[in-house]
Amino acid sequence: MLDDVLAKVYADIAPHIGEGRVANYIPALARIDPSKFGMAIATVDGELHVIGDAHEPFSIQSVSKVFTLTLALGRVGEGLWKRVGREPSGTPFNSIIQLENERGIPRNPFINAGAIVVADVLLSGHQPKETLGEILQFVRQIADDDEIAIDRDVARSEQETGFRNAALANYMHAFSNIENPVEKTLGVYFHQCALSMSCAQLAKAGLFLANGGRLAGRGPSVVSAERARRINALMLTCGHYDASGDFAFRVGLPGKSGVGGGILVSVPGKASVAVWSPGLNENGNSATGTRALESFARHTGWSIFG
């Protein structure tokens, strides 16, 4: 049945493949073929359904923030919320205005500033290499796939052009909300964003969020059921930057997007869905990817809102 759904979704979005603008702030992203489209569904029963370019790795970018948040909560628990808020920001993903108004505390862990704080939490007491090793190992483990890697070219490009992120990190350091040297924290952040994963890998890696914190079936727990619920809640309210309300309205499922054109969605109790289409809409989220998820929600009737 889910294969049928994927086929229907594909039929719906086919005329729209290639729409939107591919991110072009670094060459490694700018040269991606805009006609790529992949989608994968990992169910709580352990099934995997795919369509299109679902096995081709792409730069997951901000989708990685879900995984680093999970790790950071494991590391410092709810104390994390002293350093980062849980509210939608009402401003673009890279805005610095809110930081000045709220004295260096980012509004949530999914805007850039918040994810940089999360990276800083993971770095404390470690070297960047160790922290990146831990992130990579975690993602490989939850995706059950040791092939997952960080794209060093992308990371290097990000580092060379990431002046707004450097501004955010320095600004928060001035308010003592970055504890490690700015360049080390940014090093972790730029490398985590350069994680390269396919839709299939991403859907599997995100399954614990839909499955009460566990890997597929009755498998081992990644986090508690309560923590999985709470991460879903954050994805719903903050996962699409200043278009989170619109995504909740149109798709009705918790999701986290990345500027590489990927979106990870959680359907509690049922499945984890990953979609990839590089062209972005005006809010910086995958244009055709969002459309595919809207179609998916309609064909399955899946929604957390009824």
Next chain:
Amino acid sequence: MLDDVLAKVYADIAPHIGEGRVANYIPALARIDPSKFGMAIATVDGELHVIGDAHEPFSIQSVSKVFTLTLALGRVGEGLWKRVGREPSGTPFNSIIQLENERGIPRNPFINAGAIVVADVLLSGHQPKETLGEILQFVRQIADDDEIAIDRDVARSEQETGFRNAALANYMHAFSNIENPVEKTLGVYFHQCALSMSCAQLAKAGLFLANGGRLAGRGPSVVSAERARRINALMLTCGHYDASGDFAFRVGLPGKSGVGGGILVSVPGKASVAVWSPGLNENGNSATGTRALESFARHTGWSIFG
């Protein structure tokens, strides 16, 4: 079983009754007894479970915005979204800054500016009395209770002190986003906020949101299932002003709060819950009411996030 839940919730919150600060910007609200507490659950099977002061009417204030939004969508359909957005605001309920930055388009229908636009939509082509009659009739019908009334004293007090709301309305009029005379639109708005309802009435009135758009059981449809889902989505992302993210994180259910201390919550597929406790927390939401809903979510395990 739900009676047991209510008893457990009551035991949890009993030590906290009276906490928070009662709204005091108008005398009619300031003199409310802060030790009031009521809670009601209306299930999709048509059952009603109550505890405490669940049959005592209180001023529902901004909870009314859910009902006027439902009516306005029925009147103008999705065209409403040309005049009001669907994104969390990142600012307090009565902020005017966002309106200047976004040229008179309020961020969502649940902040004051957005609800004033919704009132303006309902007023167009009518006199305020007719519009208020329509609102009242709608609420009585979905709550199946003709006793529900508007508290004229509260409405008059609001009108006399509502200068920030008058500023919002005039400001939007300057951008042609209020179409009727400002004082008429505000008249509708202040009166809708003065609706007086008990927890029991409120839970019944909100049931259609949890029940696929229908009154209890297989009863008549108030709205389509899709519209009910979408209103739930808006409640989740925007229903608690600038604490919506926190409410989603802690309670995990769509809800709309009012400054009178009431909160209406929707549990899709299961029930509608109303709680009332007049003391407010620093975000202007019921302090003990929020605590009760958190306890309720824990005891039932109900959450839209897994």
Next chain:
Amino acid sequence: MLDDVLAKVYADIAPHIGEGRVANYIPALARIDPSKFGMAIATVDGELHVIGDAHEPFSIQSVSKVFTLTLALGRVGEGLWKRVGREPSGTPFNSIIQLENERGIPRNPFINAGAIVVADVLLSGHQPKETLGEILQFVRQIADDDEIAIDRDVARSEQETGFRNAALANYMHAFSNIENPVEKTLGVYFHQCALSMSCAQLAKAGLFLANGGRLAGRGPSVVSAERARRINALMLTCGHYDASGDFAFRVGLPGKSGVGGGILVSVPGKASVAVWSPGLNENGNSATGTRALESFARHTGWSIFG
């Protein structure tokens, strides 16, 4: 010699007459002939030099704020500064953002919000008619011209379209910084802005600012020398809204502009200058009027900065 200067200025600006956009938010302003240009210089010795349409009355609009500020300082003295600041705003003339950030205290008496507070100060203890009578009498006296009048058509139009000003007034009332009924305060404000004066009248009326607070020569004092200096300081830092810095840089003299295309400039110790050209630049100040004053400053060598 000043006649020569006026001739040179006129030659400089002649190719630019008609540039800019005439204010069109009310019909009475929109129908003004954009090719009008007048200029008048009233010297501290009592001479008057004019060129062009210097005897044709126009709507002085915000230039009136200099006169009402003078009156209000006479009424309540330096206590005025509890209700209005003395800093440039960094925002447009009709912005409301600053009011929210600074709890209803306008940044200075020359932005709209500040001038509305000044009108409210003048109104206290009086009826609008009396206050307007007092303003009119004051302007007639300092201009030594009983012909000066308020244009009722302009005032009525302003009142019908002044929703942003109504927003400002209501907003400040919410913070108790408007003490009279909003509509009365706005009535005074809209009528003062509708004062109709020629360049010749305006230059004479403003002379006390250049002449140590006195009417021409050793005439009677309107205000103390210190107060005249301080009003000049406010004109320099705040008299051209968010282009005040640029005007100080280019012209180097204290000035106050109005949306009717008039500008009043003070040359301490020497003269008062009024210019009128209806077309406005992107900051809402007279385009050719500003150019004329720049030329005037160059030809006279007059500047307060050396």
Next chain:
Amino acid sequence: MLDDVLAKVYADIAPHIGEGRVANYIPALARIDPSKFGMAIATVDGELHVIGDAHEPFSIQSVSKVFTLTLALGRVGEGLWKRVGREPSGTPFNSIIQLENERGIPRNPFINAGAIVVADVLLSGHQPKETLGEILQFVRQIADDDEIAIDRDVARSEQETGFRNAALANYMHAFSNIENPVEKTLGVYFHQCALSMSCAQLAKAGLFLANGGRLAGRGPSVVSAERARRINALMLTCGHYDASGDFAFRVGLPGKSGVGGGILVSVPGKASVAVWSPGLNENGNSATGTRALESFARHTGWSIFG
């Protein structure tokens, strides 16, 4: 006569010596004796009048922005204004909000962001050492004093703690408004702020602003008379951050303050005045220094406003 004035000023401010809070963000500033007070007047006739600790060097900090602006205008002329504005900011000296709203163009050359752009202009085509050498040589020349030096301890401390300035520089680099490597531009900026000068040296160095661009008397020109006027205009509208309006209102003279407690004031046609008192008021300007200048303006009757 100016010696008498200085004596009267000293008598006026004596009871207030030590008021305000000494800047404590770096140890080198925090340990300054708060009871220091010095004042110097350099007249256009070449006289020097001093009182108190007028020959003791202190960290001139932001007063240096006047000198680097002068140099940058000499280097690139009016083209500078493509990269930095000329308007008061309406926000604190280190605010980043305005930069986001105005796409990386600082409002004026005297807020930190603007001065960093000015430093970047001076650095282009040079190494930091060369640029600092040029700045130092310029200041020594206009002050006619080769003893003037940069305090390396202060510069190093600034560099170690200057995260907000690093945020500003990175942010502007993202908008291509910083052209050199951020750390080099900041290196120049932090060192220029660490210039150590006495009131006597500072008054002499600033004299060209009061003297039509020339050193004392009919000496050689530093800048044209017009440029001197324009720098004075910028000092008046922007020289005291978000208290510039207040300084213009109370003192009535163009001035530039620094967080080290120094203020440089220009009296066009007459003199240059420098004052030093380390305790700062809530706006970050010297508390007793401002008071001394107010007293000075009163006793001399000197004001650019009449």
